[in-house]
Amino acid sequence: MSQQEKRLTTIALALAVISLLLGGYALVVLQSLSSSVSDLQATVSQLKTSIDQLTARVSKLEGAAAAPPPASPVKLVVIGPWAGKEADYFQAVINAYKKTHPNVEIEYRTMRAEDVAAVMPVQFAAGIAPGDVIFGWAWWIVKMGKEGHIVDVSGLINENDYIPGIVDQVKDGNKIYGVPFTMWLKPGFWYRKSFFQKYGLSEPKSYDEFVSLLEKIKGIPGVKNPIATGDGVGWPMSDVTEHFLIAYGGPQLQLDLISGKVRFTDPRVRDIFANKLVPLISKRYFSEPIEWTTAVTKWWAGEYGIYFMGTWITGMVDDPKDLDFFPLPEARGVVGGADYAFVPKYSRNPDAALDFLKFLATEGQVVHASVPSGKIPTWKKASVEALWPPMQSVYRKIAGKGMSILPDLDDSVGGDWQKLFWDQLKLLWVNPGALDSVLKTLEASQPRP
């Protein structure tokens, strides 16, 4: 190495060290700057919240009139869980809004609640939001609201106009972080009327009759299993499990499991699993878990006799008139829940977003329930006659049996436990002998009251 090369190498090394030191210093400065900016943002955000609250109070005093349509063109990005046909039904709501708000352009993007919960906390922490109106899980909305990322909408809707308890899911003290949209129900086992007629089957009136029905379906040529088991992320199995818990433990058991007062290792819970659900899995009355939308097609084609699913199934089959359902005969409650929407504090058009949010919580529900979305409104001012006809009969059947509407167990508990619940049920379905281990695992992670 020549003298000059040596000198250059030394200079290069010295520069490298200096650059690293400078880089480090720059990072420290940037971090402190970013922390100052965050503090400033928090202060501004607090101020904005106070102004929002004041505005809300003033609106209440003035009769909470909806904001006038914006004079200049505004674009809103709405993020919701619906895709395919379901997205078309939601598009009907957007179209209805645009009729009265021609200056508002709305772009709808599909994102599952799981992904919203996974992706957005990081974006919120960075002070950005990918949408102006976003649908998500109620527990997650409250969590983000508490962390200061969501606009408090307590002045936007009147709680008394909604099905009791439905707004509570997105409340924290006096603050309301989201609005309820339409509601789904998970009312029972769906069947094709034509299938039942063809094979002389009828709805059961007791657990024993239910088992006899399954045995009869099992004997029908071409039927793989009497009950189709939906799979995917895992919720279809948790839905049918909850239905058994409500039917044989009563509605209060569901509420106590949610609050954690009753543990999963409680003898009452074990008894329901061991004597009602697991025997049916062991006897292969339930199919192996199949991707849930594929299961709809196979069940409709007659490979399975009945299928436990939510009311949205009414919009997924070829002929909803051929569709009927029955809950487990002893059930005195069914799970129902709403989709919830919120406005992040980082929305670029908060006023227009809040106006659309209010529409979703009120008239938008009527539009959504009038198309084959398989939903009913949570807004009490919507009339039953406005519902899509197949949903009118579902609604009347549930109401006729005097059933209470209960919150979804795993959606209410949420967090990691929800995933664990789904995963352990997948295990139980293929290995019913693991019951005690499954219950023990669920209990160990179950939140305490």
Next chain:
Amino acid sequence: MRGLEFLVFLLLPLAVLGVWVVYPILATVVLSFTTSSGFSLGSHIAVVTERSPLKALIYPEPGPYPPWGALIHNALWIAIGLPLVVFLGVVLAYLLREAYGSGAVRSVIFLGMVLPGVVSGLTIRFMFDADIGIFPKLFSLLGIQELAKTWTIYPQTALLALILGSVWLWLGFSVTIFSAGLDAIPKSTIEAAIIDGASPVQIFFKVILPQLKPVTLVVTLMTIMWILKIFDIVYVATGGGPGGSSTVLALIMYTYFASALEYHKAAAVATILALLTLIPAGLYIKSVLAGEK
């Protein structure tokens, strides 16, 4: 003037590396060893002693089949997947060297490499599905009914399905590297062996394989690093289940980060993962430097 060029030449890449590579790594390590009250080993202890099947690094109550914990699953993945990738890579590269239509076969093998992770995960699910999957159909034809089912929904077979699927995905890399290695072998050594009367098997084992040693080392180390980082196909195909029987380190890191929002624990898993990856990475760098010498 030359000094200024040097400065510009070094400063820019160093700044980029510092901000986008060095800082995130250091910040992650620092995050893993801190809590709001200062230095703590709490996050590391918590992730190592976690008992929930979906997040356990070592499952405290192992049975005859998974769940055994993500660390064991990753180790098993290396133990089964690595030999298959190396063995099949060498054999296929050798057989496809001069075979008719080898380009098309290579393209099919290489397809796994270019597929996005999500698509690969779905493909694995389909490959092992009882109704349409090739593996269950094959075992059904062979009369082995225990394996003629959907592999990804049973704890006994879910991890194995992912491992076998990943072998297909990574085989393209292995075949490509071994093909390049084979091309680099001087023909004269093979011709000399033929003149000396060596059989094709002897030529393969005694002439070709020894000369592929540096390439094998590269494939081995890169494969280990790839396996340790595997996340997307597990997330899509099984989600780590059923019953936590197919969780891996990267998935647990993601669960802490994106689902539980426990950033310190996520950083702790990331640090453990990085430490494990550093071993093969160090050996790889050493082998590259040795090659340059």
